Amino acid sequence: MxxxxxxxxxxxxxxxxxxxxxxxxxxxxxxxxxxxxxxxxxxxxxxxxxxxxxxxxxxxxxxxxxxxxxxxxxxxxxxxxxxxxxxxxxxxxxxQELLATNPARRLQRRKPARRGDRAIPRTRLETLFTDTEHALRERVLWRLLYETAARAEEILTLNIDDLDPEFRRARVISKAGAIEYVHWATATARLLPRLLKGRTAGPLFLADRRAPASGARAPAAADICPSTGRGRLSYPRAEYLFKQATAELDPHKKGWTLHQLRHSALQHLAADGRTAPELQAKSRHQHLASLGRYVRLGEETSARVTTEADPAARRKSH
Missing domain, CATH: 1.10.150 (DNA polymerase; domain 1)
Structure with missing residues (x-):
């Protein structure tokens, strides 16, 4: 031991x-x-x-x-x-014997409210992605999250040397600590060079200001761009900007979350007929059971599948 x-x-x-x-x-x-x-x-x-x-x-x-x-x-x-x-x-x-008690003992996890569909409609996403009123950094981040179906933390911790533009992929560290790859499409590929502007090292997504060089808020050296001195864009800031940008598009006027981009990507792929194993390859979920929410496509899908599998309907078509 x-x-x-x-x-x-x-x-x-x-x-x-x-x-x-x-x-x-x-x-x-x-x-x-x-x-x-x-x-x-x-x-x-x-x-x-x-x-x-x-x-x-x-x-x-x-x-x-x-x-x-x-x-x-x-x-x-x-x-x-x-x-x-x-x-x-x-x-x-x-x-480590630094704590004898549990200060978290009075706090409880909260049960998420059940929502029928947390996917963002495609038309509203396209409106968001093509609105040039939004900063380039945000448009690249949102596109990348949607096209890769990756977790926001994985994308925000990307460094430039994690990118493989030739094969339109990036190396990420998964929740379990494994090295995996996520893939993007043409829209992201067209925007990425504009975001990089000749930078070859450091975080992919940068904060608006230079990082403090010392003190409690000084980030690690790996989180600072060697060219600009700016730090890595944080999750809370990226989430705030996304919610602000999407408040007008959201029927509830609350704005959407970055995680909903991942959810939307998988939901849209499932609606296009992608199988659960294909969704697993894209999302990198460890268990197929986790994808159940995406492959349940509702009554219309059930009716279509039943009709297409009906032997009598197939005989009539011949």
């Missing part, structure tokens, strides 16, 4: 043990998948801001509740994603 050594408190450790900031840093360092690390960072940065220098052993349910307060009005999936980050940090900290 492997024995995890108890960390020796460093110079930055407060009197009660290792600080929250140091513990969060160690936790993020051991997360291998870049997409997972980026997602956890968005949550744990808020925890660090609230309790940076305090001992990790002193974290309480009230601290976690304060962190999650930012997402009280968010969708259930967003709430659950950030809660999962806190739970993962807690589990790790308990194994």
């Amino acid at each position: 492997a024995v995890v050594p108890f960390p020796t408190p460093g110079a930055d450790a407060p009197a009660g043990g290792q600080s929250v900031a140091a513990a969060v840093g160690r936790f993020l360092d051991q997360v291998q998948a870049a997409t997972t690390r980026a997602g956890y960072t968005a949550t744990l940065t808020r925890l660090t801001a609230l309790a940076s220098t305090r001992p990790t052993t002193e974290l309480e349910p009230a601290d976690y509740a304060a962190v999650m307060e930012q997402w009280n009005t968010a969708a259930a999936a967003t709430w659950n994603r950030h809660l999962s980050a806190l739970v993962s940090f807690t589990t790790w900290a308990q194994r």
Whole structure:
């Protein structure tokens, strides 16, 4: 059995043990998948801001509740994603003997509301994609997400050297940490050179401003463009811009989420007759059962399949 050594408190450790900031840093360092690390960072940065220098052993349910307060009005999936980050940090900290209790014990996952169809109509997507009022960066990101049917975290963590323009594909790190490929179509291929503008290294999608060179908000070197000094575009910022841009197209006027682009792509492919194994190849879901929502196409599809398979109908056609 492997024995995890108890960390020796460093110079930055407060009197009660290792600080929250140091513990969060160690936790993020051991997360291998870049997409997972980026997602956890968005949550744990808020925890660090609230309790940076305090001992990790002193974290309480009230601290976690304060962190999650930012997402009280968010969708259930967003709430659950950030809660999962806190739970993962807690589990790790308990194994490291930095936490004796569970500060997340009073927080519960939320059940997503049932919605009949979360796919965005194709005509509205085309209106969105072709509207030149939107910035080039956003139009490339939205097209790329839809054409690849990839997860938003995977695309936002892409670097330029992950791209293979000749074969219209990009190398991504999946949720499980595996290296996989996603593929795009002609519309994205035409826009990508304009977005790159001669850049050959660094993040594919850049923030609007230069990244801070020092301090708590300074990103890792891999998240800074060597040519412009700008940092990587974050998921929260990309999501905000998408919701703002789609509010007028959304019948509910709330705007859509980046994840709905992935959902829409798969739903539209299923409506075009793609099989579940084909959808699995495109989406890279591990289990076919996860694709059930896409291949259930409703009563019209059921009627068409029944008619086409009817032996009597086939005899009449001859």
